[in-house]
Amino acid sequence: MRLKYLVLGAAVGSLVGASVLASRAEAQESIFVPLLTYRTGPFAGSGIPIANGMHDYLAMLNERDGGIGGVKLVIEECETGYNNAKGVECYEAVKSKKPVVVNPYSTGITLAIIPKAAVDKIPILSMAYGLSASAVGNEFPWIFNPPATxxxxxxxxxxxxxxxxxxxxxxxxxxxxxxxxxxxxxxxxxxxxxxxxxxxxxxxxxxxxxxxxxxxxxxxxxxxxxxxxxxxxxxxxxxxxxxxxxxxxxxxxxxxxxxxxxxxxxxxxxxxxxxxxxxxxxxxxxGVGTNYPAIQDIVKTVVDKGKSQTPKDKIGENLYNRGVYNSVLIAEAIRNAQKITGKKVVTGEDVRRGFESLKISAARWKELGLPEFGAPIEAVSCTDHNGHHAAYMxxxxxxxxxxxxxxxxxxxxxVRPLLEAAAKDYVTKNQPWPKRTEPCDKST
Amino acid sequence: MFYREAGQYKTSYAADQALFPILQDRIGIAAILLIAFVVVPLFASDFLLNSFLIPILVLSLAAIGLNLLTGYTGLLSLGTGGFMGVGAFACYKLTSIFPDANIVLLIVVSGVASAAVGSVFGLPSLRIKGFYLAVATLAAQFFLSWCFIRIPWLYNYNVSAAIEVPTRTAFGIPVTGPNATSVTRYLVALSIVVAMTWVASNIVRGRIGRTWMAVRDMDIAAELIGIRLYRTKLLAFAISSFYCGVAGAMLAFLWLGAAESESFNINQSFLILFMVIIGGLGSIMGSFFGAMLIWGLPIVLRAAPEFFGVTVRAATVEHLQFMVVGALIIFFLIVEPHGLARLWQIAKQKLRVWPFPY
Known part of the structure; x- marks a missing residue:
């Protein structure tokens, strides 16, 4: 009797599983942007607003513009709990899905995946955190840490x-x-x-x-x-x-x-x-506050439609806007990559080039619906992956x-001499460290 | 029916004392090893290797280490994380000093440093027992965590206080660092774990293991029959720390590729202790079961919603996973307080009389 149920159950289960697999196999033109976030654990207080900001801006681009350059973004969060082992697990999990960029959002996780990035050809954006020395583009071609170390x-x-x-x-x-x-x-x-x-x-x-x-x-x-x-x-x-x-x-x-x-x-x-x-x-x-057209678009197209986890009164808070800033960097790098390569569906290699020649002028910030939201990003280059941009008190x-x-x-x-020295130190301690083989783009 | 030893005669002492006296067990273990060494490397994905199998191997080894101390000798330790850290940092220092040495050898040798530190912290065990000893090992844990941050020499004065694993080779093949393939790292980890498990299971069956168990069951009686307590207990600390140290070096070098003090904190100690308790105190097999349950189950649970095409938010999955794993741990402990290893034994017993149970 029992055996019969077991066989029946197994049959039903495998049917369901097979149909699920079949439905997922449909190919679709999209750009995969994983977000390593932490909404649990002792750092959740800082992690939740950032996760919300990052997610909402990208979701807004999907809703308002249909993605970037007409290609939808596939946004997927992976919970790290600010734990290095789990972060590395997340990185391994998203790696196979061809991400165009990975944001570890933790200095420890960044350190763990820095050496892997060059091997896996995935650019890492550690926005104003992570290894300061990774600003030296000649030694760390795949790591970016704008706007400042x-x-x-x-x-x-x-x-x-x-x-x-x-x-x-x-x-x-x-x-x-x-x-x-x-x-x-x-x-x-x-x-x-x-x-x-x-x-x-x-x-x-x-x-x-x-x-x-x-x-x-x-x-x-x-x-x-x-x-x-x-x-x-x-x-x-x-x-x-x-x-x-x-x-x-x-x-x-x-x-x-x-x-x-x-x-x-x-x-x-x-x-x-x-x-x-x-x-x-x-x-x-x-910038803080909600007084930006792009943030209003987020409210209109994402939060009001119930497509976000953000409580409405938390929009515009500092760390929420920090998350938005992070996503602006991602989105602009993808857009730049599309411009450089002429491709619509860009890969991690293309986005790396997109980051290296990333420029967000004051006019561009305004165009994005975020006037005066950040200092103009103009100094990121092939050799300088940080730019050393200004901040305010x-x-x-x-x-x-x-x-x-x-x-x-x-x-x-x-700062720069210290960075160069730190990068050299890192490289000597991690011998053999791969030499940079990626060419610099002309535009930078 | 199939799992019976009837008709298998042991004609020599060697056969009687073999690790796997029953033919079916030998076939089983050979099949497992065949799968682990041949089938898995051929077919497993990077994710499965890096985030599932290598961690389970590393944590199993650490659990075996703690099991030798807590399960076999009855000395409760909360310093496992610290001892693992000693192994990792020792291996890092060794490979900085001898960059051309075979890294597999260094990983195993770094256990010696851990064994030395472990024996020092084992000294109080001669005097204190039970919960008091647990507190003493807790002090070891905190002291070692403190060292990993405060002694910059340990991490080569790295500004981030982290050890970053460079590319190192064994027999010309990169084994650690970003250029090592996951298959290589998996095979190295597997070989170390298999070899050390084999050694451990022979230690516990032999004279040393028997003295440990005698001490665990009643130390006064053990002393009366001529077992020297302090030697036995210190040996248990040393060997246990050796295993933990190798596991720690593997954690940094073969699994994460980077480590800092936080990787070896008190939570790590508790994690290993839970694996030992749930897997089964005083069972090598149980150490593997515990690691599989505590590390593997959350990963399976996290992947489950996506597999069935249900979209659940990452944080919700995390919360659910905490609840499910917690409930399962309680369930297993209620059903079988002696751990999963005991369940396995019961299953084997049932299998012997199947299909005609009496």
């Missing part, structure tokens, strides 16, 4: 601090505290910070936050209170950010002397501390982020 970010902070102090030489004898995520991401700026300390004569106090202790920083902030740094700089992510802002407010640290990197500037990072966080500064390279006013500075340009002359 962490070292650019740090130099921009120092330009801002210098402006407030009345010159960087005024920093002599002062103390600057550096609170950071104790992992690859937070460790990266340290060499430049120490060089600045030597150049300008201030002392650095370091406050590492171990990943397991992100939400438990009170002891660390007691040390901050004892050391009384004149400025605090933060490299935080996920649950670490709101905790740090709250603790800083608790010890009455002057919030307008507390600067976060662009990944510490989510609305949910400052909001829990509410009015106490007033004055908290972070760098940013994308924003301040929390108790309820929302307000732009408080003009575009600040990074100290490229300080």
């Amino acid at each position: 962490y070292w650019d970010g740090l130099s921009m902070m120092f330009r801002y601090i210098g402006g407030k102090e009345g010159g960087l030489d005024k920093l002599k004898g002062k103390t600057i505290g550096y609170i950071y995520f104790d992992g690859g991401y937070g460790l990266e700026p340290i060499p430049l910070l120490e060089q600045f300390a030597k150049d300008y004569g201030f002392t650095v106090k370091k406050y590492p936050v171990p990943p397991a202790e992100m939400q438990n920083q009170s002891g660390l902030w007691l040390n901050v209170r004892r050391d009384r740094p004149d400025w605090m700089i933060m490299w935080g992510w996920g649950a670490m950010n709101p905790t740090a802002v709250k603790e800083a407010a608790k010890i009455n640290y002057p919030m307008d002397k507390f600067i976060g990197i662009w990944w510490s500037g989510g609305d949910d990072d400052a909001r829990p501390a509410g009015a106490d966080a007033k004055g908290y500064l972070t760098l940013n390279f994308n 924003q301040q929390w006013d108790g309820t929302k982020w307000v732009k408080v500075s003009d575009w600040i340009v990074p100290m490229k002359e300080k």
